[in-house]
Amino acid sequence: MSTDIKFLAGVGPKKAEILNKEIDIFTVEDILYYFPYRYIDRSRIYLIREIDGNMPYIQLKGHITAFETFGEGRNKRLVGHFTDGTGIIDLVWFQGAKFIVDKYRTYSPYIIFGKPTVFGSKINIAHPEIDAYIDEASRPVGLTGFYNTTEKMKKHYLNSKAIQKIVHSALVSTLSHIDETLPEHVIQQARVIELKKALRNIHFPENPAILRDAQFRLKFEELFYIQLNLLQYRSDRKKLKGFVFSQVGDYFNSFYNQNLPFELTNAQKRIIREIRHDMATGEQMNRLLQGDVGSGKTLVALMLMLIAIDNGFQACLMAPTEILATQHYETIKELLFGLNIHVDLLTGSTKKAAREKIHNNLLTGDLQILIGTHALIEDTVQFANLGLVIVDEQHRFGVAQRAKLWKKNTRPPHVLVMTATPIPRTLAMTVYGDLDVSVIDELPPGRKPIQTVHQYDKKRGALYQSVRKQLHEGRQVYIVYPLIEESEKLDLKNLEDGYKHICEVFPEYKVCKVHGKMKPKDKDEEMRRFANNDAQIMVATTVIEVGVNVPNASVMIIESAQRFGLSQLHQLRGRVGRGADQSFCILITPYELSTDTRKRINIMVESNDGFEIAEADLKLRGPGDLEGTQQSGVAFNLRIANLVRDGEIVNFAREIADKVLDEDPDLSTPKNLILKRQLKKLSGNRFNWGIIS
Ligand code: ADP
Ligand code: MG
Numbered sequence: 001m002s003t004d005i006k007f008l009a010g011v012g013p014k015k016a017e018i019l020n021k022e023i024d025i026f027t028v029e030d031i032l033y034y035f036p037y038r039y040i041d042r043s044r045i046y047l048i049r050e051i052d053g054n055m056p057y058i059q060l061k062g063h064i065t066a067f068e069t070f071g072e073g074r075n076k077r078l079v080g081h082f083t084d085g086t087g088i089i090d091l092v093w094f095q096g097a098k099f100i101v102d103k104y105r106t107y108s109p110y111i112i113f114g115k116p117t118v119f120g121s122k123i124n125i126a127h128p129e130i131d132a133y134i135d136e137a138s139r140p141v142g143l144t145g146f147y148n149t150t151e152k153m154k155k156h157y158l159n160s161k162a163i164q165k166i167v168h169s170a171l172v173s174t175l176s177h178i179d180e181t182l183p184e185h186v187i188q189q190a191r192v193i194e195l196k197k198a199l200r201n202i203h204f205p206e207n208p209a210i211l212r213d214a215q216f217r218l219k220f221e222e223l224f225y226i227q228l229n230l231l232q233y234r235s236d237r238k239k240l241k242g243f244v245f246s247q248v249g250d251y252f253n254s255f256y257n258q259n260l261p262f263e264l265t266n267a268q269k270r271i272i273r274e275i276r277h278d279m280a281t282g283e284q285m286n287r288l289l290q291g292d293v294g295s296g297k298t299l300v301a302l303m304l305m306l307i308a309i310d311n312g313f314q315a316c317l318m319a320p321t322e323i324l325a326t327q328h329y330e331t332i333k334e335l336l337f338g339l340n341i342h343v344d345l346l347t348g349s350t351k352k353a354a355r356e357k358i359h360n361n362l363l364t365g366d367l368q369i370l371i372g373t374h375a376l377i378e379d380t381v382q383f384a385n386l387g388l389v390i391v392d393e394q395h396r397f398g399v400a401q402r403a404k405l406w407k408k409n410t411r412p413p414h415v416l417v418m419t420a421t422p423i424p425r426t427l428a429m430t431v432y433g434d435l436d437v438s439v440i441d442e443l444p445p446g447r448k449p450i451q452t453v454h455q456y457d458k459k460r461g462a463l464y465q466s467v468r469k470q471l472h473e474g475r476q477v478y479i480v481y482p483l484i485e486e487s488e489k490l491d492l493k494n495l496e497d498g499y500k501h502i503c504e505v506f507p508e509y510k511v512c513k514v515h516g517k518m519k520p521k522d523k524d525e526e527m528r529r530f531a532n533n534d535a536q537i538m539v540a541t542t543v544i545e546v547g548v549n550v551p552n553a554s555v556m557i558i559e560s561a562q563r564f565g566l567s568q569l570h571q572l573r574g575r576v577g578r579g580a581d582q583s584f585c586i587l588i589t590p591y592e593l594s595t596d597t598r599k600r601i602n603i604m605v606e607s608n609d610g611f612e613i614a615e616a617d618l619k620l621r622g623p624g625d626l627e628g629t630q631q632s633g634v635a636f637n638l639r640i641a642n643l644v645r646d647g648e649i650v651n652f653a654r655e656i657a658d659k660v661l662d663e664d665p666d667l668s669t670p671k672n673l674i675l676k677r678q679l680k681k682l683s684g685n686r687f688n689w690g691i692i693s
Pocket of ligand 1: 262263264265268291292293294295296297298299420444445549551578
C-alpha cells in the first residue's frame with residue numbers, strides 16, 4: 001500500500017509527478033482512496049430524440065456526418081455533426097481540432113459519451129469521449145466510475161479512463177494484502193461490509209446495491225474516526241477541573257432588577273440558565289454560543305460575566321476588532337451604570353500609561369471586567385483571578401490561543417465562544433464535536449424583518465430615489481463593495497469610484513469611507529463619524545461585516561452581490577434591522593447571472609433565517625469550499641462523506657463511537673488495537689486536530 005505510485009504498471013515517473021502535484025496522490029493506497037465522484041450506467045444507450053435539458057452524462061451510438069470549423073481566434077471551434085437516425089446533435093471542440101479530425105472518421109460507428117447542453121432546438125456535447133463501436137456482447141456492462149481530473153492531467157492523457165486503469169492495476173496488485181481498518185466488533189455493530197469488498201466495489205461496482213454498501217462502509221468509516229477522535233479528546237478534556245461558580249449574587253441581581261433595560265427573550269433566559277449550570281459543575285466549560293445577528297449575545301455575555309464576578313472571579317470579553325471592542329465597552333459601561341463595577345478597555349492603541357494602570361488593576365483584582373482585542377490575552381496581561389473568558393465573533397479560536405488562556409490562572413478559566421455564523425447541525429457536530437453548542441434561536445421582540453430586494457445595476461436611478469427618502473427621514477445607509485481596487489481585471493465596481501459617485505448623487509449628505517487598507521486609526525475615525533451620525537452614508541468594503549451596531553442605519557446596499565457568499569451576505573445584512581424602523585437590504589447585480597448565483601440571491605430575498613441560509617449555502621457550494629467551513633476551521637478534507645447529505649451517518653457514527661469509548665475509554669483492549677493504530681495514522685496525515693481542539 002505504501003509503494004510509490006510511479007512503480008505501478010502504466011504510471012512511471014512523469015505521470016506520477018503530475019498525480020503528486022495535481023491531486024496529491026503519492027502511493028498505491030492514495031489511488032485506491034481516490035474515489036469516483038459519480039457513476040454512469042454505460043449499459044444504457046440513449047436516443048437523440050430522448051434528450052432533454054436536464055440530462056447528466058449519457059451515451060449515444062451513431063456516426064459523424066461532417067466536420068466544420070466556426071469562429072475566429074479565441075472563439076474558434078470545431079463542430080462534428082452527429083446522428084443516430086433519430087435526430088442530429090453537434091459535437092463541439094474548442095481545442096485539438098486537428099487531432100480530432102485526424103483520429104475520427106465520418107460515417108464510422110461510434111459510441112459517444114458526454115453531457116448534452118440544449119439551446120432552444122439545438123443540442124450539443126462539448127468535448128465528448130469517443131470510442132469505436134463494439135458489438136453488444138463485449139461492451140462494458142453496469143456502472144462505470146468517473147474520476148475528477150484537472151486540465152493539466154487531461155493534457156497528459158490522465159483522464160478519468162486512465163485513472164480507472166491505474167486503479168485497476170493497483171487493486172490487482174494489492175487486494176490480497178489490504179488490511180482491514182475497522183475492528184470486527186465495529187463492523188458487526190455498524191453492519192458494514194469488509195474493506196476489501198468496499199474498495200473493489202467503490203471503483204468497479206458489480207451492481208448498484210453493492211455500490212451503496214461500499215459507499216456506506218467508506219463514509220461510515222471516515223466519519224466514525226472523526227467522531228472517535230473528537231469524543232476521546234472531549235473526555236480527556238472533561239478530566240480538567242474547572243472553577244465552581246456556585247452562586248448568583250448581588251451584581252447579577254442588582255443588574256437584573258435595576259438596570260436591565262428590557263425583558264430578556266426566552267432564548268436568552270434559557271442560555272443563561274444552561275451556562276450558569278455548566279459553570280457550577282466543577283468541570284471546565286468550553287461552549288460555543290450561536291445566535292443570529294441581532295439576537296442579543298452581548299447582553300448574555302455581560303450577565304455571565306456578572307455571575308463570574310459574583311463568585312469572586314474576573315472576566316474578560318474579547319472582540320476581533322478595535323471598533324467592536326470599543327463598542328462593547330461603551331455598551332457595557334452604559335448598561336452597568338450605577339452598579340459600581342470596575343470595567344476597562346484594552347486594545348492595541350491603549351496608551352502606555354493607561355495600559356500600565358490596567359495591568360496593575362488586574363493584578364490587584366480591583367479591575368473586574370476587561371474588554372478588548374487579542375491584546376488582552378497577551379502574556380504580559382496577568383490577572384489576579386480570571387474565571388471566565390468570552391470570545392466574540394471569533395471562529396478560529398484555536399489551541400494556541402486557548403493554551404495562552406490556560407496559563408492565566410491555576411485552573412483554566414471557563415471559555416465561551418460566541419458566533420453569528422450559523423453552523424448547520426451536522427457540521428457543528430463534526431467541527432465542534434468536542435465543544436458544547438448552545439443556540440439562541442429567537443430575536444428580541446418588535447424587530448421588523450429586514451426587507452431584501454434584488455435590483456439590477458441598470459436600475460440605479462429608481463433605487464437612489466428610495467434611498468434619498470430614507471435619508472430624508474433621518475436614517476443612515478451602508479453601501480458595500482467587494483473590492484477596493486480594480487486589480488483582478490474583474491468587472492467590479494470600484495470602491496473609490498463608488499465613493500465619488502455617491503458623493504455626487506447625494507451632495508446634501510456626508511459620506512464616509514472604510515476599507516481594509518486604511519490605517520486602523522483612520523478607519524476608527526470614519527466609523528465613529530458614522531456611529532455619531534456625522535456621516536449619513538458609509539461606503540465600505542466587507543470590513544464592516546462583523547458586529548458593528550448602528551441602530552439608526554436602515555439601508556444596506558450591496559454592490560456586485562453576486563461576488564459574495566451567502567453567509568457573508570447574511571452577515572452584512574445583519575448590520576441593519578437593529579432599530580425599530582423597517583430596514584432594507586438591496587442586492588445589486590448585473591442582469592446576466594448564473595443559475596447558482598440567481599438561486600443564492602433568491603434565498604437571500606426569501607429568507608431572513610441564518611440557519612436556513614447556512615444550510616442552503618452548504619448545499620449549493622458543498623462543504624469543501626464553504627465559507628462558513630473555512631471560518632469555522634474544519635480540520636479535514638472529507639474524501640467521500642458529505643456533511644449535508646450524510647447527516648444521518650454522522651449521527652450513527654457518533655453513536656457507535658460513543659459506545660466503543662464507553663466500554664474502553666483508552667482503546668487499550670486487544671480488540672480495539674486497530675482503532676488505536678488508525679487514529680494514530682490519521683492524526684499523522686490528513687487531520688489537523690489542533691485547529692478544533
Ligand atoms: P448580536 O447577537 O448580533 O451580538 P447584540 O448583542 O448586538 O446582538 O444585540 C442587538 C441589539 O438588540 C442591541 O441593540 C441590544 O441592546 C438589543 N437587545 C438585546 N437583547 C434584547 C432584548 N431581550 N429585548 C430587546 N432588545 C434586545
Ligand atoms: Mg455581537
